[in-house]
Amino acid sequence: MSSKMLFYILKRVLLAILTIWIVITVTFFVMHSVPGGPFVGEKAISKEAQAALEAKYGLDKPLWEQYTTYLEDIVTRFDFGPSLKQRGRMVIDIIMDGMKTSAKLGIIAACYAAVLGITLGAVAALRRNTLLDKTIMVITTAFVSMPSFIMGSFLLIIFSTKLGWLPANGASQGGLILPIITLGLYPMAYITRLTRSSMLDVLGQDYIRTARAKGVSGGKIIFGHALKNSLIPVITYFGPMLAFIVTGSMVVEQIFAVPGIGRQFVSSITNRDYTMIMGTTIFLASLIVIMNLVSDLLYKAVDPRIEFD
Amino acid sequence: MLNKNKPFSLHLDPEMFRPATAEEKEYISKMRPSSTFFKDGVKRLLKNKVATFSLIVIIVITLASIILPYFWPYSYDEMLGVRPRRPVDASYNDLAPFTYGKTELKKIEAGEKIFPHIFGTDAHGRDYFIRVVYGTRISLAVGFFASIIVLIIGMTIGSIAGYLGGKVDLVIMRIVDIIYSLPDMLVIILLSVVLGRVLNVEGTILEKIGSNIISMFIVFGLLYWVSMARMIRGQILSLREQEYVLSAQATGAGGKWIIRKHLLPNCISVVIISTALQIPNAIFTESFLSFLGLGVNAPMPSLGSLASDALNGIHSYTYRLVIPAVVICLIVLSLNLFGDGLRDAFDPKLNA
Numbered sequence: 001m002s003s004k005m006l007f008y009i010l011k012r013v014l015l016a017i018l019t020i021w022i023v024i025t026v027t028f029f030v031m032h033s034v035p036g037g038p039f040v041g042e043k044a045i046s047k048e049a050q051a052a053l054e055a056k057y058g059l060d061k062p063l064w065e066q067y068t069t070y071l072e073d074i075v076t077r078f079d080f081g082p083s084l085k086q087r088g089r090m091v092i093d094i095i096m097d098g099m100k101t102s103a104k105l106g107i108i109a110a111c112y113a114a115v116l117g118i119t120l121g122a123v124a125a126l127r128r129n130t131l132l133d134k135t136i137m138v139i140t141t142a143f144v145s146m147p148s149f150i151m152g153s154f155l156l157i158i159f160s161t162k163l164g165w166l167p168a169n170g171a172s173q174g175g176l177i178l179p180i181i182t183l184g185l186y187p188m189a190y191i192t193r194l195t196r197s198s199m200l201d202v203l204g205q206d207y208i209r210t211a212r213a214k215g216v217s218g219g220k221i222i223f224g225h226a227l228k229n230s231l232i233p234v235i236t237y238f239g240p241m242l243a244f245i246v247t248g249s250m251v252v253e254q255i256f257a258v259p260g261i262g263r264q265f266v267s268s269i270t271n272r273d274y275t276m277i278m279g280t281t282i283f284l285a286s287l288i289v290i291m292n293l294v295s296d297l298l299y300k301a302v303d304p305r306i307e308f309d
Numbered sequence: 310m311l312n313k314n315k316p317f318s319l320h321l322d323p324e325m326f327r328p329a330t331a332e333e334k335e336y337i338s339k340m341r342p343s344s345t346f347f348k349d350g351v352k353r354l355l356k357n358k359v360a361t362f363s364l365i366v367i368i369v370i371t372l373a374s375i376i377l378p379y380f381w382p383y384s385y386d387e388m389l390g391v392r393p394r395r396p397v398d399a400s401y402n403d404l405a406p407f408t409y410g411k412t413e414l415k416k417i418e419a420g421e422k423i424f425p426h427i428f429g430t431d432a433h434g435r436d437y438f439i440r441v442v443y444g445t446r447i448s449l450a451v452g453f454f455a456s457i458i459v460l461i462i463g464m465t466i467g468s469i470a471g472y473l474g475g476k477v478d479l480v481i482m483r484i485v486d487i488i489y490s491l492p493d494m495l496v497i498i499l500l501s502v503v504l505g506r507v508l509n510v511e512g513t514i515l516e517k518i519g520s521n522i523i524s525m526f527i528v529f530g531l532l533y534w535v536s537m538a539r540m541i542r543g544q545i546l547s548l549r550e551q552e553y554v555l556s557a558q559a560t561g562a563g564g565k566w567i568i569r570k571h572l573l574p575n576c577i578s579v580v581i582i583s584t585a586l587q588i589p590n591a592i593f594t595e596s597f598l599s600f601l602g603l604g605v606n607a608p609m610p611s612l613g614s615l616a617s618d619a620l621n622g623i624h625s626y627t628y629r630l631v632i633p634a635v636v637i638c639l640i641v642l643s644l645n646l647f648g649d650g651l652r653d654a655f656d657p658k659l660n661a
Contacts, residue, residue: 019490026496030503145641147593149600150616150634153623161624247494251600255620266601269502277502281495288492 080279091279098261109184121195143189152182199230239292353654360650363643374446383436385443386608444610455591463537471545519606544576578655585648589641
């Protein structure tokens with residue numbers, strides 16, 4: 001590993017840490033700028049009870065001290081404090097609970113999106129301008145121009161209400177199939193288009209012609225030369241894909257009633273559960289930032305032509 | 310021309326010096342009007358059938374959403390069953406397409422003509438067709454203005470960073486890097502939750518737009534300018550090395566003048582294209598926020614809020630979801646295809 005590369009990695013890691021810190025800070029101060037604070041609203045409570053509540057959650061201290069405590073708790077113990085609406089539960093426990101389901105959902109969706117997307121994209125590029133290519137392109141274009149909550153509802157109507165093949169409730173047996181399909185459709189379509197255009201680009205390169213002229217077999221050209229090189233731009237999409245899956249899972253889990261983190265997040269927004277909103281935002285944002293970092297480093301690692309700057 | 314009678318004579322034939330007639334002149338001159346960059350691009354764009362068709366679809370939808378509400382007999386927030394000093398007439402709620410409420414049926418029996426409810430009514434007895442039309446208008450306006458905000462901020466900052474270079478560029482690009490690596494959707498949700506409550510727009514002109522849309526514009530202005538700024542900076546960096554910039558500097562032109570008169574017009578095609586592609590993005594974001602309940606303020610409809618409202622009665626009133634969904638897809642799809650066409654027509658180099 002060259003020193004240039006080490007420097008680059010160091011720079012990116014520092015940027016990621018800085019970003020996470022900014023997210024924590026922005027989240028904290030933005031949330032505390034809500035007028036009245038988290039305990040004002042639904043019920044009128046006595047002054048003493050209000051003071052007791054504030055003392056319990058440390059809200060009577062100066063804002064700066066609250067901030068440092070909050071930051072310290074997160075860094076040292078991953079502690080986001082107690083949930084305001086789900087009495088007696090810590091935010092981090094709720095997040096971890098939800099992540100069990102959501103991680104399964106997200107990982108499977110990402111895998112099938114990547115495998116199907118790359119395959120379809122490669123097929124479309126190799127059969128360029130045929131009926132097959134055009135069909136694939138029309139379908140994927142339709143998928144990327146539809147918001148995921150609409151896609152999810154259509155799948156729900158067709159496969160669950162009308163045909164009755166799959167359960168509509170995400171908590172039941174086999175209930176994760178429809179949410180997984182919904183979640184993966186957009187990334188799959190996007191990867192298909194990405195692979196197709198980058199594959200077409202690679203297929204026009206001189207080294208492919210050279211390989212053909214040497215008499216390398218068709219399969220070896222496709223898998224050894226073309227596909228390998230055209231996957232490089234696809235790697236850069238992995239970070240944004242995770243970001244999409246995180247936001248998409250909020251919608252999908254809501255529609256299919258999947259007990260995951262996205263649903264918890266949406267209900268915490270409607271309930272105004274401030275500590276929960278803060279904790280989930282910071283947790284998911286850190287996840288996305290870290291995944292972006294990984295996919296960026298991976299991208300530089302696989303392609304020796306890219307320079308570090 | 311040779312003198313045929315005396316082939317070796319050096320005398321010139323006076324015929325050759327006769328002035329040309331108008332017809333001859335016409336025949337020889339094949340001058341066409343000079344074509345500008347813009348005309349060339351439009352020509353290429355019109356040749357692209359898909360892009361032209363998408364443009365027509367966009368124009369038709371836009372015009373319909375602007376004009377139709379003016380002479381439609383119902384308005385988007387009028388609850389048809391509600392009459393002053395009368396109990397609410399529930400027969401107007403959840404009407405199927407082309408059916409009528411009780412009092413309307415009486416009027417029809419009496420020979421009056423009643424304008425049909427093409428898509429029926431919603432759960433509050435509001436004419437659904439006009440709500441869809443109005444929602445389209447809102448969604449398009451949100452997409453359009455959000456892109457304009459992004460365009461202005463991104464263009465200003467990007468061109469300053471690119472032209473000045475040095476420390477200014479370094480600082481701006483670090484800020485861009487950080488904003489770029491923020492997970493945008495999460496920040497948008499966070500800011501919408503808070504801004505919706507913090508912003509107090511009552512009593513101002515902004516009241517009609519609603520705090521949620523304003524907070525969305527703020528969020529767009531804060532976050533989405535970065536990719537535009539990055540792109541414009543890249544363009545300007547390469548353009549400012551051109552000779553015409555040097556000559557402008559030599560003749561004493563200031564930085565502001567050079568950016569406005571020389572640099573920006575030369576990267577205008579990139580700007581137009583990415584603005585066109587920004588609109589569907591904004592429409593998507595708005596519909597996502599509507600789904601979370603952070604979109605437009607009721608009773609104002611947007612395509613996203615109509616679709617997410619329809620999720621409650623999805624089993625009995627499926628068409629109420631299908632209609633806004635189809636409109637969203639149509640708008641986003643044709644904007645995307647039109648944007649692709651624009652890119653092919655105005656920037657052949659970018660066409661990857």
